Amino acid sequence: MLRTAFAALLLVTPALAAAQAEEDPYLWLEDIEGERALEQVEQWNARTEADLAATPGFDEHRARALALLNDENQIAAPDEIQGDHVTNFWIDGEHPRGLWRISPLDAYLDGTPEWRVLIDVGALGDEEGTSWVWHGANCLAPDYTRCLVSLSPGGGDADVTREFDVAAGAFVEDGFMIPEAKHSVTWLDANRLVVATDYGEGSMTNSGYARIAKIWERGTPLSEAQTLFEGTAENIGVGPFAAVDGDRRWVFLSRSLTFWTSEVLLVGPDGLQRVPMPETASEQDVFDGQLIVRLNEALETESGVLPSGALVAYDLTAIAAGEEPAPSLVMAPNESQAIEEVAVSGGVLWVKALDDVSGRLFALRRAEDGSWTQEAMALPDNATIHIAATGDDIALATVEGMLMPPSLYAVHEDGRVADVQSLPAQFDASAMTVEQRFATSADGTRIPYFLVRPRDVEGPVPTFIHAYGGFRAAQTPTYLTQQPYRSGPLGLFWVEAGNAYVLANIRGGGEYGPAWHEAALRENRQRSFDDLAAVGEDLIATGVTSAGHLGISGRSNGGVLVGAAANQRPDLYSAVISGSPLTDMQRYSHLLAGASWMGEYGNPDVPEDWAFMRLYSPYQNLRAVEGYPATFYYLSTLDDRVHPGHARKMAVRHQELGQTFYFREYREGGHSVGADRTEDAMRAALLYAFLNRELGAE
Template sequence: MPLPRWSLFFLPLLFGACKTKPVQEHHADSDPYLYLEEVEGEKALNFARKENQKSFDHFKSLPQFPVIESEVRKIILAKDRVPGVSLKKGELFNFWQDEKHVRGVWRKTSIANYKTADPQWDVILDLDELAKKENENWVWKGAYTLPPKHEKAIVYLSRGGKDATVVREFDLVKKEFVADGFYLKEAKNNISWKDENTVLVGTNFGKDSLTDSGYPRITKVWKRGTPLEQAEIAFEAEQTDMSAYSYTIFNPEGKYVIHTRRIAFYESQDWYEDDSGKEILLPMPDDAEFNGVFKAHFLFILRSDLKGFKKGSLVALPLKNINDGEKAVDSLQLIFAPTDKKFINYVSTSKNYLFIQALDNVLAKFIKVEFKEPNVWTQTPVSLGAAEGMAHITSTEDEHDTYLAQYVDFFTPPSIYIGDAGDSKNQFEKIKQAPERFNAAGLKTERFEAISADGTKIPYFVVGKKDLKMNGKNPTLLYGYGGFEVAMQPTYLSVIGKAWLERGGVYVLANLRGGGEFGPDWHQSVLKENRYKVYQDFIAIAEDLIQKQITSPQHLGIKGGSNGGLLVGATFTLRPELFKAVLCQVPLLDMIRYHKLLAGASWMAEYGSPDDPKMREAILKYSPYQRVKKDTVYPEVFFMTSTKDDRVHPGHARKMVAKMKDQGHNIYYYENIEGGHAGSANLEQSILWTSLEFTYLWDKLGYFKSKVQ
């Protein structure tokens, strides 16, 4: 599941055409498959390996596998890939993987060098070399450098791709880990610089130091050269909260120490620590999302109406007013207000400007904002690329006004631009353009709306051949997510274009409720007891595709991962007759026990608590693991997960597979023994994962053409 931005009750009516029987009460203690929840248990791992081998034997024997694997490999390992970069002290930093650096290298170059055809890179840290030297299966999880010099970094390393990380301090000048530097053993750590010799840290400090969700409940101030055990407590949350974290925001005006109590996924309280060490609660509603500091103003995105400001607005709370208690909200200043189709996605800042990334009828656009005392916020829309594509701010720095942006759409590979926020004409220089990976000349994109069961219009994109025949025979892949305020937007299709679209496949991207496409209401309307509406939305799109004769049940497949895995799991168990293929990846499936597995308790704001009798009844109406039946004909589902996924427990997929097999259903299963929640931990694993996907889809949905004209 996604982390926060710092993420069903009436069956006969809601799934009208779904012919199902009442679901019996499910008791976890009678579940014969509980042993599969033992992540590293010998019996569970033997189960996974046995099922893996069966899937490999089948898919690798099909004629399309070597063809697809070759195409996928060529794209994923292409030597002319454009390195994604981020700004740091006027240089460009990148993490890069290829066939020689499977785990990857952290490196940097100058802006001038990056513009050349063959940039020369200065390698900071070679993860393959480190893993070999230390005999560890290290997976890169990022680094956080200390402003403004950016000469020291906190590096996050994961064993096998887990969310849990080992934290180590790194010297970027010497290109080595700091001897006796800051170090945290493996846990779901959070750590932030306070100054060069002090960090704010949240980790597993021992008894009662974690929340029910498995995240740090306590943060401490840790000084260099002292034992972690002697660090003083900085902040504490409640056991039932999601997490506590403390961090420092550095900008040209100074630094701001923030302590956050994440009560639930969409509720938090934030304290500002002033220079005297006093912690001051920022007087905002718990559902307002803190979005940083700019020009001595605390920025918040509202999830509910407040003092005449609409939900979805970006507002500024002046630092000088935070001691006014509840009256402080009277000093709020409006920066951005949503419209019927235009909503804020995220916020970034440069030295003198604020950038708003907005969704305009699902498509990404950005706005430059300038502040002038005492309370004037001036917006300037910035145009980049075609109107029907995605223009993103990709990197800014608080030390200067240089920024990076990117344009992309379904058919246009990513292009990277550099700009100066101080330029009144908002001009850009294109510094990189990725090569095309498939032939898009004969393809088109269309947008449609399906009508969900409650009358809501649900938009979706359809990508396919310009001369597509509406005969119901087109192999079609429908992809969705529908949760945690995550918007599904166009991106360059790359492998999908080559392995699927060029061969006549159709790709459909759903903009379901629960996502962030149309503001807070779009998300809030399907929380908890209304969760079933997401599955109605997905079903409505499937039925609309069939009604338009774009495809038919014999040629329609669905795909989703994580919350999207729950989406496709719920959908195929509710309307199995609609689909021929189902790719169910790193999924939640046992929704009666999800809150007891790994980070599951942190998602109760989204799904509700199964311990609440009313919510339990609502959840049982769609929970895939409880709904699957022996006497129903289902598609031959392909479940995919990862042993090292410590966010969504692999037991969800394992138990579903075991149960369906014992019921006599034909299914496929692949569990990457590494990978984490992303499924794959390195490029070779990504190649295998993706090749299995498209081999399965062509096996189920249509005739595979080994060569494309």
């Protein structure tokens, strides 16, 4: 996908916001780095660590987790193929903040890369006295000699962007530099950028993103950049993005109207031209002069109805000339499929799709008459596939499963598949099994889930389910040393000890395309909670686990999920893991980036929306109940996306009600929590000790 959407926004009501503040006695915990709030955080942290770290085997699990996370037998995943070179961002035990490096492509494909380090992020941080976290690089094709490198101080979403000279291996003296902000930037050409950033008072939206995009010319101060486009404060944000198609660079602007709607504009020498795509559609890439777009709702055209979830193409040459061309169909998924990723090499449009949550890679080609053909590539079945990078005539794709170590394949345009790198197993999978099952939700919908457990298990065993259920984000099975997300090898430790781990594909995600997401949107959120309960009940009914031995896990939007689930079904769940959680749905739109998600959840300041949100909001519905499940919260102080106050206020309410809870707030790391793998390893060991204690595992 060419860009990441921002999110939906409606105006807030100051009077209602003030009323909420009067009713909530714990607003002091929303003071992110306030002395009183941090003192409470440190008390909770210390208590949790002292309690769980005393568990027998804790130090061994933490050490093993760190060794697994820092294992040098890891895929050197490509960031980008840059002509005849490839870049990679590498993290290991000696370089916890990572190395950005480059190798000739031929050597890389032969399995003997010749790496040259461009930036040692940890060393740069030591030199500059800043705790830098890597946020990526945007290099200008076709020469790739200059890049825009983004680094975050501490790991939040806001970052600093600086121009880098690849040949010299150094930042460009007096080159482009954009100060710390939540900004987006792309190259217009070698001497001009399109920059959407914080230009001072009034230049940001109510969601905290840039609303003004400007063209910045080399050698001039950013303050003198010329305005290209202005959105409104009510928009989510404005951001540029670009795609290279042959020898042409196409530059666009996106104005996010809500989280799920946007306006796309083509930047040309004569100004801006609106792309006539539906506001609900998502642009993917450019191929052969065609903007490839995914439809997120059905589109009626003169030639018929184009289905939701399909890929369509718009002629950019016609758009640049001021015309409004009709879209043409590129690929329509069937009922079991969802198109997830699109990328381009010289003569192929690569499409990664899910088919009953298993990955498939297709090569699409466009004929002279504008028609498209597709061919499935010969990659392993029942696996998670990701298009890592594309070059002139190849796609590099990673393939893995819960019991299948990751491999990197070079898929050529002629259909040949070559193994570039396959990792050795990090654990003995012969004693384990993985299977896909289906539960039946309250409304009769079949909900898929993946179950991993010991091969010859007899009788019910302690089990925990990880799920997400939001933002059209599919949850696919990756290698067990990385399951669940941001908890390192927790899933591995759990199954090795004789227990069961489950990844649930509940509605709200994108496992079956836009309709799967829309089924649990806004007023329909309850369906995701029902789906999770259906999976849990199915696990008990089929003898996988038993009452009192079932836990659930979720992070970010998953915090809404597990918080609501625990409130609604304390009889079903006995332990809850809640990472970087969203929990206070009455105030979420007033906290950090929260206003941008109102297209997903609703606007709590609108009485009609709050009427359905109040029924499940975890913070407002937490109550004294016998047998309420013990809950572990993990988060970061510097998370500038989901406010740490959500978890803090849940913790203090548990404390008030005398309920069991554990809490770990890491000072760095942003929304992803850990700024390095040492914290990830600590968290894996703490969570394993927590699950053992609360689910009665041995």
